[in-house]
Amino acid sequence: MPQPLDTALSEVRELVLGPTLTRAVAAGRRRGPAPSVTRAELRPVTLKAGRRLQLVTDDGTRPYTRNLAVDEAAAAIDALLAEPFGNWHVETETATVQIRITKKGDAQVHRSGAPAAREPRLPGDRDPARPLDHDRAKQWLLDPGDPLFGVIGGNAAKRRQVDAFLRALAATLPEELPSPLRVVDLGCGNAYLTFAAYRYLTDRGANVRVVGVDVREDQRVRNSAVAEQLGCADTVRFVAGTIEDAVVDEAPDLVLALHACDTATDQALARAVRWNARWVLAAPCCHHDIATQLKGHPAPRPYAEITRNAILRERFADVLTDSLRSSLLRLNGYKVDVVEFVDSQHTPRNLLLRARHTGATATDAQRDEYETLTAQWGVTPALEKLLS
Template structure:
């Protein structure tokens, strides 16, 4: 139920100044307004000079840290932060968690809950903490589980996303996640992008209706159902309410990755991030063609043929994207210890016409190996 904004912010102020504060985060922006910093974090620390409240703000280029005395100095600093038009506040104390989201109408949606993790005794030591792109205390992790391995995977994905997008994000920024599954990366992308100040609209697509229902419930629980929605349908045919700027396709199996890339090209999406999964299509074709000399050893053994098929498949995908006006980087977005499928095709649309050399190189490569990539057939249809 919406509450008056001034009343909700007064509650946040009281919690920030209370002795039981463990941490607080402000991020996002209100409709039609932009705060002077993209994010602010507050936590108690113990220094040689005694107990302080540490405030870390980030203007998008680097964090700025200051330590204030509890009391009047902290109250003045918090009043400045509360006057900023942040879209979300997340406050944790030793006994409770309070989340405030400012709606488009300027009201406050407030979620209050008992603390889920026992707070450590006393303020945190003043150690340099890892700078996560999505704070480990974000409400998302309360829903999907916040173990260290999942946080690292999400952080690695968000860093790849950050490296793909420009510093100044378009607003609104329209995003589609094709083959979203349980959508924890969909939500992570939304939380991160919204935290950078953009108005973000996200649609997740998955063929399973039960996933749509589950993910919609998660969006409602996180208070972002107005901006994050889900549809059940195939990657090729699912209807979207907009033409996306950013297309995600993360671990879509075999030619489902090709389906996602083909739709992204037809949409002329500005940015595409695709993490391929299995590569059966080209692997099956290699079994039925004569390997060109002198590369027989690369396909003689099944395990080597499978690995070579992976490389050839993604090389051809990257080449086809370049032929259709994209600049492509193929990178590892996380250590292989976390997942063997750790390759990412990171693409940005430039609209550049392919060179004659690029066309010839692609034609010669497919002819030499006798393969016809699924993506090529989809783009030609």
């Protein structure tokens, strides 16, 4: 049952300023004016100067951290509670309280027991028995103690990859998201990034609907079981099928294609274009198709040396493939950035094509550039065939 908003926010204030707080997050927005920041996170810390309440706010471009003394905390909390956030999530040592503000301005409140047990501690991690003992806590977009890591495994390398991916996602999406936000992950595999995207976007207050697609039925069964375990099976579902033919009920706003092998990335990009997806994030994997075409075609002068040796030909094929993919996306109305989304020490396949649909009409110069590039190197990208 809904309850008065003032009553719910009073409970939040009491919990945040109380002695058992572990974490609180404010995100999302209500109907009407937007909050002055997109997200605020609070947690108690112990510094050399003593106990503080750490407040991290994010304006959509960068986080800003303040460590509040006891006499400053109450005023800061009152200011946050006055902001028109759409959601509050508060964890204490004994309970979790989640509040969603309805369109009518009431509060839907859900209370449960203490959060799930944290993941096993790794070398260099802080001791969970001493949660306040640090001077500089790393700001993760998804808390390393999130129940997700307890299910998928949470070693340090995986946490860094998840965080890097979420930062790329955050940089792609606007502050105000559609409701519902429909997401499709094509070639989702074991889906740990699928679930990470869902958890992060939900933390932002988005009403998220996710479909993960993988060709293997056993992956569908396994991922569906994980969704049940995480309590999100009603909003995160999985289907077995090919990237080209899997049945998705509604066209998505956001398409993910993370490490789909070779031309599977092209299939995902083509389907995103046909859906007119508003945003696309694709991390290509191997690039055999263009490499094979280069092997069977003489390089234009004076570039024969680039493709003479197999290892250089393969590396050049990576660059050429993703350049042509970017060009084709631009020709189909997308603004495209190519970025490194995780350090190469974690994976050599660390490029991300980040595309936003603008609907801009391709220029003659863009078409000529693409046609000249493919003609000179004697290649026909798989994405071109799929789009035609």
